[in-house]
Amino acid sequence: MAISVAAVRQALATFFATLGAGSNQMYVSLHTGPPGATGQAEASGGSYARQLGTWVPGSGGTLTMAKLTFAGMQAGTYTHAGLWKVASGGTAADFINGDVLNPSITLGGTGPIDVTPSFTQS
Secondary structure: OOOOOHHHHHHHHHHHHOOOOOOOEEEEEEEOOOOOOOOOOEOOOOOOOOEEEEOEEOOOOEEEOOOEEEEEEOOEEEEEEEEEOOOOOOOHHHEEEEEEEEEEEEEOOOEEEEEOOEEEOO
């Protein structure tokens, strides 16, 4: 059941934001396939590294981060993003969530990928 009270949706979204690396920060990863419950299929190679983002509360259950740039990504198709408590490595307990990139991103050669994460509590 969806939550009909906007203030309650926002309170839950704000709680979600605190599950990461700091009071409202999480590391964002890119993936070449579904990350499942453990963060599998994470990108690698080139100068890939997870990026630290800070959630900014919106209203009615929304959170957004400023645009994050993943520099030096290798050629390939990136279909998903993930959220982590740690900058690298980690276990399934450090993986918070993953979701599909819409649209997916295909690079024909080495280059940057920009993403702007968002979260909506329904």
